[in-house]
Amino acid sequence: MSAGCKSQEAAASGQSSSIYVVVWATWTWFRFAGDQLQLSTEANYGFAAGAIAFLVINAFLMLIAAYRNLVLLFLTTLMEVVLVCFLLSTLNKLPYELEIAMLALVSLICIYGTLASLINFMFSQRVLPLGPPLFKEKMKSEISEELPCPVANSRLTSGLLKIAELLEEGGVCGIPTDTVYALAASCKNPQAIEKIYNIKDRPAEKPICICISSVEQLVAAKPPFSPLLWEFMRNVYPGGISCIVSKGDWLFQLGVGAAYDRVGTRDSIMIRVPDHTVTCHLCDMTGPLAITSANPSGEPDSTHHSMVINRLGHKIQGVLCDGDSNEVVASTVVNCLRIDEGIIGIVREGCVPAAKVQQIFDRVKGTML
Structure with a gap:
């Protein structure tokens, strides 16, 4: 794996992780503190607007991930579904089974992506596959x-x-x-x-x-x-x-x-x-x-x-x-x-x-x- 590829993947991962930390923090606060604080309907709509904003931002992350590797693309795609779940949660229309299933899938792909990135970095080669990019960037020679x-x-x-x-x-x-x-x-x-x-x-x-x-x-x-x-x-x-x-x-x-x-x-x-x-x-x-x-x-x-x-x-x-x-x-x-x-x-x-x-x-x- 070239140094350029590593830096690109690290940049894309960094962009995703910083956004997702905010998403998880917001959803966790809403999910567990919202009922105790007895948020008003207007407050719920505010969280719904935030979920929609996250959906738009994550759509751009999906596009970036399409130029990196399949694992990153799969993760950002799952997050788009998770953000839909967040939106449904703000509207009190999220099935509990769907929430559990999506969180489990995200956890699995995060664990695999972390292990693969760490091992590949340690051995300076693709020991665990991350998959090819969906779209290929034009190289200088091209x-x-x-x-x-x-x-x-x-x-x-x-x-x-x-x-x-x-x-x-x-x-x-x-x-x-x-x-x-x-x-x-x-x-x-x-x-x-x-x-x-x-x-x-x-x-x-x-x-x-x-x-x-x-x-x-x-x-x-x-x-x-x-x-x-x-x-x-x-x-x-x-x-x-x-x-x-x-x-x-x-x-x-x-x-x-x-x-x-x-x-x-x-x-x-x-x-x-x-x-x-x-x-x-x-x-x-x-x-x-x-x-x-x-x-x-x-x-x-x-x-x-x-x-x-x-x-x-x-x-x-x-x-x-x-x-x-x-x-x-x-x-x-x-x-x-x-x-x-x-x-x-x-x-x-x-x-x-x-x-x-x-x-x-x-x-x-x-x-x-």
């Missing part, structure tokens, strides 16, 4: 099966492996980043990136960026970036800033592969290096990921994995659950195509203020002179 898509825990290696496998198979998954939740697809699967457009109802003319785990991964691909661009990137990565740079064959060395034509525009590509351990580990497993915010186009960003599941779970293949996001808006997008001319452009102001981005650029530019 609830998770009802989710619209598979979910994984970001704090478990098995969770990361599960999502990585789904991405490798061409699936689209919701993942956490250092800003808001994103939809991700492997850059090895152009069809998966196409799915993102359909899932989000995203306009075809809006490009999708790529996410990598570190600047070093970018250095290894040997893109022909100027020293100024490299220095700027090293100052803004990792973090909530995305840089638009010139596209080129170096993306194949980075691992973009067959998805070259499905990410960015014809001449440019936006690169994210999130300051998020989970996302970076995932990118190390899968290679570059094509990502975009995990929300239907035109709607607010998703700031918790439950939002991704509720809004897009029926359309995607999995969600990596990481709780609340670190930000409530997406990254700030910086156009670096003219950076060698001393110019950057803020395409979208996100979690990093435009003024701060400009300060970083001015400082970097100053050191390069």
Whole structure:
């Protein structure tokens, strides 16, 4: 017997016993002291009203017992009959034989239930049967099966492996980043990136960026970036800033592969290096990921994995659950195509203020002179 089952049964028994102590005390007082005190008819009606209240309360206890075990359900059902006897007693219409029979049955079931609970607790197993519940509560595993898509825990290696496998198979998954939740697809699967457009109802003319785990991964691909661009990137990565740079064959060395034509525009590509351990580990497993915010186009960003599941779970293949996001808006997008001319452009102001981005650029530019 699990500790959870024991605590549930103990709670249900405690609820029943506390109510029944009051019932027995009330009935005993009425049964043996009522005649001596010569209670009025109005007083009898008061006890009758109390009996009816106990009947209603016990009906709820019967429902709770139906989710516990048959012995508890049988006891609460007998108590419902006993409470009917109490009501008849207040109206002076209770047959003496019925009273004796019901009290005897309640005594027997109480004795058995007490012994069974005590022995089962001592031996930590069901030595004496209490019977299965009439109704079964849904377990967590059953609830998770009802989710619209598979979910994984970001704090478990098995969770990361599960999502990585789904991405490798061409699936689209919701993942956490250092800003808001994103939809991700492997850059090895152009069809998966196409799915993102359909899932989000995203306009075809809006490009999708790529996410990598570190600047070093970018250095290894040997893109022909100027020293100024490299220095700027090293100052803004990792973090909530995305840089638009010139596209080129170096993306194949980075691992973009067959998805070259499905990410960015014809001449440019936006690169994210999130300051998020989970996302970076995932990118190390899968290679570059094509990502975009995990929300239907035109709607607010998703700031918790439950939002991704509720809004897009029926359309995607999995969600990596990481709780609340670190930000409530997406990254700030910086156009670096003219950076060698001393110019950057803020395409979208996100979690990093435009003024701060400009300060970083001015400082970097100053050191390069």
